[in-house]
Amino acid sequence: MALKSLSAIVMFIGILVTGCDESSDAEATPGGRYRVVCTVGMVADVVRNVAGDRAEVTQLMGAGVDPHGYKPTRDDVVRLEQADVVFYSGLFLEGKMAETLKKMSETRKIYAATDSIDRAKLIHPEGGHQQYDPHVWMDASLWAETALVIGDRLSEYDPTNAATYKQNAAAYAERCRQLFAWGKQVMATVPPDHRVLVTSHDAFNYFGRAYGVEVMGVQGISTESEANVRDINHLVDLLVDRKVKAVFVESSVAPKNLQAVIEGAKSRNHPVTIGGELFSDAMGAAGTYEGTYLGMIDHNITIVVKALGGTVEDKGWQGKLK
Numbered sequence: 001m002a003l004k005s006l007s008a009i010v011m012f013i014g015i016l017v018t019g020c021d022e023s024s025d026a027e028a029t030p031g032g033r034y035r036v037v038c039t040v041g042m043v044a045d046v047v048r049n050v051a052g053d054r055a056e057v058t059q060l061m062g063a064g065v066d067p068h069g070y071k072p073t074r075d076d077v078v079r080l081e082q083a084d085v086v087f088y089s090g091l092f093l094e095g096k097m098a099e100t101l102k103k104m105s106e107t108r109k110i111y112a113a114t115d116s117i118d119r120a121k122l123i124h125p126e127g128g129h130q131q132y133d134p135h136v137w138m139d140a141s142l143w144a145e146t147a148l149v150i151g152d153r154l155s156e157y158d159p160t161n162a163a164t165y166k167q168n169a170a171a172y173a174e175r176c177r178q179l180f181a182w183g184k185q186v187m188a189t190v191p192p193d194h195r196v197l198v199t200s201h202d203a204f205n206y207f208g209r210a211y212g213v214e215v216m217g218v219q220g221i222s223t224e225s226e227a228n229v230r231d232i233n234h235l236v237d238l239l240v241d242r243k244v245k246a247v248f249v250e251s252s253v254a255p256k257n258l259q260a261v262i263e264g265a266k267s268r269n270h271p272v273t274i275g276g277e278l279f280s281d282a283m284g285a286a287g288t289y290e291g292t293y294l295g296m297i298d299h300n301i302t303i304v305v306k307a308l309g310g311t312v313e314d315k316g317w318q319g320k321l322k
Contacts, residue, residue: 034158037083039094039101040067041283042137043113043146045293047087049172050150054161058083063285064251068095085157086110087150091122091134093281111153113146123205135280138207140183140297144176179294180210182317183301187211190310196244197304198235198261200253203280211301213308218257232257236264239272246275246307251282275307289320 033056038044044059051057060076061067067089072080080086090112092098104110114136121142123133137143151169155162187195195213197204208215216235238244239261247262249255265272278300284290290299294317302316315321 034084035082036085036087037079038086039070039088039097040281041291042143042293042296043087043089043150045283046113046143046147046150046172047154050147050165050168051154052164052168054158054164055085055154061282063282063291065282066253067093067281070094071096080104084109085153087113087153089134089136090114091132091136093134109153109157111149113149116149117142117145123209125202125205133202133205135203135206137293138204138297138300139210140176140180140294141210142206143293144173144180147173147176175294179297179317183211183297186301186305186310186312187213188310189312190305190308193242194244194308196238196242196308198239198244198247198258199278199280200250200255200258203250204278207300213304218261232260232264235261236268239265240268240270243270244272246273248275248278248304248307250278250280251284253280276303278303288322289318290322294318295320 033054036047036051036055036057038047038057038059040061041059041063044057047055048057058079060072060079061070086101086104086109088094088097088101088110090098091114094101101110102112105112114134117136119132122136125131125133136146147169151165154165158165190213196216197208197213198216198218200218202215202217204213204215204217207213216238218231218235239247247258249258262272262274279290279296283293283296284299289295298316298318299321302312302314302321305312306314313319
């Protein structure tokens with residue numbers, strides 16, 4: 001298994017070294033569409049909405065996949081090699097692929113969806129050195145900006161359909177802003193002293209800033225970081241002192257460390273329940289509403305508001321949640 005992974009990485013780097021000839025015109029698949037490959041679902045969903053039926057969009061990482069430690073497979077390498085355009089999230093979300101993707105972008109049409117976001121709007125976590133928090137999609141108003149970037153890049157690649165891409169991008173960005181406004185409205189129904197969100201890792205800092213919630217994660221911004229006994233004990237103290245009654249698991253992160261926090265609080269006679277499962281670094285299952293970006297954030301806001309004592313409809317913003 002390790003040998004296969006090594007081979008995939010060697011092939012991946014081989015693409016970087018050799019590059020590939022590019023055509024200035026959009027090259028269509030047999031179905032009349034050009035090929036776009038995206039790393040994570042959040043980016044792929046924006047591309048699907050902006051490109052419409054002009055592109056065949058493939059995402060490398062599906063539901064429940066952690067992008068921080070993801071290594072490209074042999075099939076991924078082939079997809080990237082055959083793609084006309086590639087989009088990734090950026091800000092080192094795709095930890096083990098980030099540098100290679102950035103270097104490949106010197107010779108191929110590969111773009112980071114977050115590259116044009118004003119760095120003043122990004123979160124620079126304490127102890128993060130020069131690395132920004134990559135979980136930008138947790139703030140729907142900020143993620144709206146990626147739609148405009150993707151619209152511009154697709155317009156450059158396929159100028160014949162530029163007007164359509166820009167119209168689709170503007171419409172999608174507006175829906176993101178509407179979701180953001182609704183999120184602030186329903187989160188305001190949570191009593192102020194209950195607005196504490198404890199999760200497996202620090203994927204929710206933008207969520208906390210956007211919707212007015214104090215956020216605590218057992219691990220750092222990357223799931224590659226390790227939680228230690230001091231981190232766990234600190235969270236146990238917070239749960240007990242603030243009388244926090246719910247914590248949240250994540251769909252793409254093992255709950256082991258969070259379970260240790262729950263057990264620690266229980267040992268101090270403070271019962272804590274799991275308020276629900278949130279989508280952090282990956283969306284829900286393909287083909288479901290939660291498997292779209294808007295559905296993912298709608299789900300997270302609804303689950304958090306309900307668990308922390310606020311008022312929100314069970315089916316969320318658009319009445320589409322399960």
